[in-house]
Amino acid sequence: MIAGEKYDLVIVGGGGGGLLLAILLGRKGLRVALLEQKKILTYPPRGEMIQPGGLKILDNVGLLKGLLSCDPHQNRRVHFYQSEGNHICTIDYQRLLPPYDYSLILLPRIIQDLFLKEVAACPNVEIISGASFQSILREGNAVTGVVLEQEGERRNMYAQVVVGADGALSPFRSALFIPYNLHHYQDGYLTALLPRSQDFLEEARYYLGKRKILGLFPVSSQTLYLFYMIQKDQIGLMRDRPFSSFKEQLCSINPGLEKPLMNLKCWEDTAFMPCFRVRCARWVSDGAVLMGDAAHAMNPHVAQGRNAAMEDAVILADVLLDCFQKGNFSQKALAKYEATRRPPVTILQRLGDEMTFFWNSGIAPLVWARNQSLEALHSNTTLHDKTLKTIAGIEVASMTFWDRVLMLNP
Numbered sequence: 019m020i021a022g023e024k025y026d027l028v029i030v031g032g033g034g035g036g037l038l039l040a041i042l043l044g045r046k047g048l049r050v051a052l053l054e055q056k057k058i059l060t061y062p063p064r065g066e067m068i069q070p071g072g073l074k075i076l077d078n079v080g081l082l083k084g085l086l087s088c089d090p091h092q093n094r095r096v097h098f099y100q101s102e103g104n105h106i107c108t109i110d111y112q113r114l115l116p117p118y119d120y121s122l123i124l125l126p127r128i129i130q131d132l133f134l135k136e137v138a139a140c141p142n143v144e145i146i147s148g149a150s151f152q153s154i155l156r157e158g159n160a161v162t163g164v165v166l167e168q169e170g171e172r173r174n175m176y177a178q179v180v181v182g183a184d185g186a187l188s189p190f191r192s193a194l195f196i197p198y199n200l201h202h203y204q205d206g207y208l209t210a211l212l213p214r215s216q217d218f219l220e221e222a223r224y225y226l227g228k229r230k231i232l233g234l235f236p237v238s239s240q241t242l243y244l245f246y247m248i249q250k251d252q253i254g255l256m257r258d259r260p261f262s263s264f265k266e267q268l269c270s271i272n273p274g275l276e277k278p279l280m281n282l283k284c285w286e287d288t289a290f291m292p293c294f295r296v297r298c299a300r301w302v303s304d305g306a307v308l309m310g311d312a313a314h315a316m317n318p319h320v321a322q323g324r325n326a327a328m329e330d331a332v333i334l335a336d337v338l339l340d341c342f343q344k345g346n347f348s349q350k351a352l353a354k355y356e357a358t359r360r361p362p363v364t365i366l367q368r369l370g371d372e373m374t375f376f377w378n379s380g381i382a383p384l385v386w387a388r389n390q391s392l393e394a395l396h397s398n399t400t401l402h403d404k405t406l407k408t409i410a411g412i413e414v415a416s417m418t419f420w421d422r423v424l425m426l427n428p
């Protein structure tokens with residue numbers, strides 16, 4: 019073996035999934051190294067919804083109280099409107115059992131800072147920032163470590179198990195040679211953060227039209243998160259046009275945006291967020307595991323990506339503790355993690371794709387079906403509650419044939 023640092027566990031990627039796993043295993047006394055390619059964490063101007071399932075996890079690990087003190091928006095309801103202005107549907111989180119009968123909408127920076135603070139309190143967890151994963155070290159078929167590059171220098175790092183938490187484009191996944199499919203959705207989102215005045219927008223709103231989606235979500239008492247669907251290959255064309263024409267487009271949907279939009283001056287005040295779906299043949303291999311977006315990125319319509327990554331961290335932490343006890347990190351020993359997490363993730367990915375098919379469409383029968391199903395969610399509490407519990411991550415269940423019939427006949 020070539021010389022290099024030795025850890026119990028190496029995690030590649032310091033997003034929500036990797037950081038939570040580092041916290042959970044660091045607290046158990048394991049020696050963890052977390053590699054993050056970015057030296058300084060930067061965040062695009064966007065918000066994120068933490069679903070009730072995610073709130074429960076944060077509560078269980080003792081971080082929810084801290085998060086609530088950072089002024090996130092406590093979201094009780096999401097309203098859906100046609101882009102012409104008619105109300106179609108309200109999703110009411112208050113129908114869930116307390117205490118997790120709301121979701122949080124916040125700036126990703128808030129939760130990442132909280133996680134980083136918690137990691138800093140674990141002396142046996144080392145965050146190596148500005149360190150990018152390069153390749154995998156193996157002995158036979160088993161993964162035994164990684165090669166990283168930091169400030170132009172390469173070094174080896176050994177561990178009993180390596181976790182790839184490096185996002186949808188995961189270089190770690192490619193190096194594992196696990197067959198996978200990376201789907202780049204046709205539509206992404208132009209996002210921006212706007213000042214929020216107290217008299218504008220009490221609750222989260224979606225506006226849906228023909229090939230049109232505008233979301234307006236409060237993310238704090240001061241800030242509003244705006245996202246607008248854009249076809250990925252149209253973004254260049256759009257940015258060639260004057261910024262004022264984009265603002266006019268938005269104000270034609272909600273005239274109340276005129277004042278908050280005054281603060282956006284140019285395209286540079288916005289970001290384009292592409293959307294991916296990842297499907298892998300396996301999530302585990304001898305000495306290696308994939309988690310979060312690296313294993314199963316999904317369309318953000320289900321607002322579940324971060325939650326799913328946190329769920330992965332909780333289940334994986336338990337499985338890994340067992341592996342550490344037995345000294346066995348074989349694919350077979352790690353398989354319990356995938357067996358537990360794959361079924362709900364598959365349902366969420368499928369739901370995300372169905373929502374994309376109907377919501378993003380401009381084809382009249384599909385637009386009709388979308389509006390019918392949203393009206394059905396509004397009027398049929400059984401359908402409403404089933405869909406909400408799935409999106410909330412409380413009780414993830416597939417839509418049955420009968421549910422679909424009811425959806426089209428509100």
Ligand SMILES: Cc1cc2nc3c(=O)[nH]c(=O)nc-3n(C[C@H](O)[C@H](O)[C@H](O)COP(=O)(O)OP(=O)(O)OC[C@H]3O[C@@H](n4cnc5c(N)ncnc54)[C@H](O)[C@@H]3O)c2cc1C
Nearest residue numbers: 031033034035055067150151184185291310311322323324
């Ligand atoms: C427009 C949009 C809106 C969304 N809204 C929501 C929402 O409301 N709610 C929700 O739950 N989810 C949402 N998501 C999804 C959510 O952001 C992701 O699912 C979640 O961040 C995945 O976490 P992760 O830890 O798996 O990966 P990431 O957060 O992507 O973290 C991966 C990390 O790995 C690092 N990395 C990559 N390559 C390397 C390398 N070679 N070496 C070292 N480090 C590396 C990256 O720098 C990054 O920090 C949204 C996504 C999009 C695109």
